[in-house]
Amino acid sequence: MTNTVIKIENLSKLYRLGEVGTGSLREDINRWWTTTIRGEEDPYAQIGHVNDQSEQAEIGEYIWALRDVNLEVQEGEVLGIIGKNGAGKSTLLKLLSQVTSPTTGVVKTKGRLATLLEVGTGFHPEMTGRENIFMNGTIMGMRRLEIARKLDEIVEFAGVAKYMDTPVKRYSSGMRVRLGFAVAAFLEPEILVVDEVLAVGDAEFQKKAIGKMKDVSQGEGRTVLFVSHNMNSIRSLCSRGLLLENGTVKFVGEVDSIISSYLSLNSEIINNLLSPDVQRNGSGEMRFTNIYFKNNESKVVDQIISGDYLEIHIELEKYSDIDFTKLIFSILFRDNGGNTVLQFVTDEMEVTIEKIDLKGKVIIKIPNIWLRGNNYNLAIRLNKDGITGQKFVVDEINNATVLRVIEGDIWNIGRSNRPGAFAVIPSEISIMNDND
Numbered sequence: 001m002t003n004t005v006i007k008i009e010n011l012s013k014l015y016r017l018g019e020v021g022t023g024s025l026r027e028d029i030n031r032w033w034t035t036t037i038r039g040e041e042d043p044y045a046q047i048g049h050v051n052d053q054s055e056q057a058e059i060g061e062y063i064w065a066l067r068d069v070n071l072e073v074q075e076g077e078v079l080g081i082i083g084k085n086g087a088g089k090s091t092l093l094k095l096l097s098q099v100t101s102p103t104t105g106v107v108k109t110k111g112r113l114a115t116l117l118e119v120g121t122g123f124h125p126e127m128t129g130r131e132n133i134f135m136n137g138t139i140m141g142m143r144r145l146e147i148a149r150k151l152d153e154i155v156e157f158a159g160v161a162k163y164m165d166t167p168v169k170r171y172s173s174g175m176r177v178r179l180g181f182a183v184a185a186f187l188e189p190e191i192l193v194v195d196e197v198l199a200v201g202d203a204e205f206q207k208k209a210i211g212k213m214k215d216v217s218q219g220e221g222r223t224v225l226f227v228s229h230n231m232n233s234i235r236s237l238c239s240r241g242l243l244l245e246n247g248t249v250k251f252v253g254e255v256d257s258i259i260s261s262y263l264s265l266n267s268e269i270i271n272n273l274l275s276p277d278v279q280r281n282g283s284g285e286m287r288f289t290n291i292y293f294k295n296n297e298s299k300v301v302d303q304i305i306s307g308d309y310l311e312i313h314i315e316l317e318k319y320s321d322i323d324f325t326k327l328i329f330s331i332l333f334r335d336n337g338g339n340t341v342l343q344f345v346t347d348e349m350e351v352t353i354e355k356i357d358l359k360g361k362v363i364i365k366i367p368n369i370w371l372r373g374n375n376y377n378l379a380i381r382l383n384k385d386g387i388t389g390q391k392f393v394v395d396e397i398n399n400a401t402v403l404r405v406i407e408g409d410i411w412n413i414g415r416s417n418r419p420g421a422f423a424v425i426p427s428e429i430s431i432m433n434d435n436d
Contacts, residue, residue: 004110005191005223006073006096011105013066013091013247065091066247069105075190076221078213080228080238080255082262087244089227093117093193096225111190112140116180125169129160129179132168136183150186157208158182178205185212192216193225210237231259231305232408257297263406264301270402282393285322286356288380290315291401306408310369314362314380315434322394326386327353329362329431332379333371333403342371346429347386353431365428373407 066088073079081089094100096107097115115122122139123132133154137147155161158178160171168176184192192213210233216222217239228234234241234255241258243250251261272278273291280287295301296309304310312331329351333342344364346353378401382394 003075004072005075006071006110006225007106007108008069008071008096009106009108011066011069011092011095011107012064012103013088013095013100014103015063015065064247066095066102069249071242071249071252073223073225075223076217077240078217078224078226078238080226080234080241080258081244082228082231082234082241082258083244083250086246088247089244090117090195091247092244093195093225093227097193109191112188113191113193114140114184114187114189115193115195116177116184117193117195123168123176123180126167128167129164129171132179133183137187140187140189142187147187150188154179154182154186157186157212159205174205181209181212185209185216188220189222191223191225195227196229206233213237231262231406235259235305259305260295260297260299260301263295263303263305264299270302272399272401273397278397279399281390281396282382283384283395285320285384285394286316286318286327286382287395288314288316288382288397288400289359291378291380293403302402303404303406304369305406306371306373307368308408310366312362312364312366312378314364315359316356316362316382316395317359318356322384324353324355326384327394328383328386328388329353329429330379330381330383330388331364332381333376334379335374335376338377341376344429345388346431347388349429351429351431354433356431356433359434360431361434362429362431365430367427369405371405373405376403376405377401378403 069088069092081092083089091100093115094117095102096109097113097117098107099115099117122136124135127135130151133151134144134147137150138144155164158175158181160175160179163171163175168179171179181194184194194209194213213224213226214237217224224237226234226237238255240253241255242252243258243262251258271291273288291312291314292300293302293304294311294313295304298311314331327346329346331344332340334340377399379396379398380400381396383389383392384394385392
């Protein structure tokens with residue numbers, strides 16, 4: 001039987017842009033009386049817009065940072081919360097942590113809740129690290145003896161033993177994050193809430209923090225809410241995901257589906273083949289007409305996580321008869337410096353292009369795109385007569401599109417890889433008619 005530890009019903013948060021206040025004392029008192037005393041909606045917040053940051057804001061405009069969020073989280077579950085900047089992730093966690101109050105709706109939690117929302121959250125800068133540990137534990141409802149029992153583990157995990165009796169205001173941001181996470185994780189909360197702040201820590205600490213959150217959830221059966229832009233961390237840690245867009249819930253479900261939806265969210269694919277001004281070389285007997293990418297769920301995307309499945313679809317048209325048995329198709333991945341880091345050529349792979357009546361498509365399937373995080377410009381070329389020389393080019397576009405590869409945990413070590421590039425082998429390249 002499942003045990004719900006977090007229940008959110010019709011949760012919304014409204015903010016006013018510009019100066020706070022209605023402009024007159026009478027209206028401010030009316031707002032206070034209506035919202036605080038009577039518990040009704042703000043009478044001056046009738047025009048509440050969705051939090052779309054691409055729109056021009058007006059002075060005094062009201063924005064829904066969150067709108068009608070409904071969610072249940074079970075005991076022992078690790079929920080990953082993702083979305084673009086400004087989607088409402090941090091606002092949701094602040095409402096859960098009671099840092100701010102909702103405009104409408106209800107949040108119900110069962111058990112102690114520990115949060116790490118911002119660097120140094122909950123720390124008093126004039127107090128020492130040791131004093132802040134005891135203060136935070138007391139706020140969580142723990143006795144001094146319970147906190148003292150956990151003190152050595154907290155200090156060892158945070159790696160700040162030398163500075164425990166130094167005021168926190170002298171800590172670096174990384175030290176404050178390490179200590180803050182250690183306090184939140186080791187003081188045995190039933191619910192652990194962690195925002196993007198782990199990105200401030202170094203790679204070693206990030207790996208330790210992810211491992212500790214796994215232990216907290218899997219070994220101790222505690223609930224974790226984790227916000228991150230690192231899709232690899234979300235995938236490795238979380239059992240379920242929540243995708244927010246402009247303050248509303250876009251999707252709740254299985255992690256891979258959530259990540260796939262996030263990567264395809266508002267994609268702005270650079271597709272130079274669709275531009276009438278695209279620069280081409282070649283005889284023009286055949287021409288490339290379109291190029292796009294798909295992920296393992298057959299969703300069109302313009303970005304992919306390093307190590308994930310990728311399909312490249314390239315459409316073409318025939319304008320005259322040509323010997324298809326001697327056509328050579330090439331695709332090259334180039335870094336920002338113009339260096340070719342990866343290429344596929346059909347004759348090297350002993351792939352023969354079948355006859356195309358009028359329109360066709362090249363599909364390249366790559367089971368694991370082992371390219372490191374970077375933006376890659378794709379060049380495509382079609383040669384005839386089995387010769388790759390420039391004189392035999394049928395169609396060539398040197399900047400057909402851009403593929404963005406997001407850093408992933410290539411080596412399965414708990415953190416993203418460093419910049420660079422290395423080769424990958426596709427499982428299949430097939431060329432077919434559109435009606436196949």
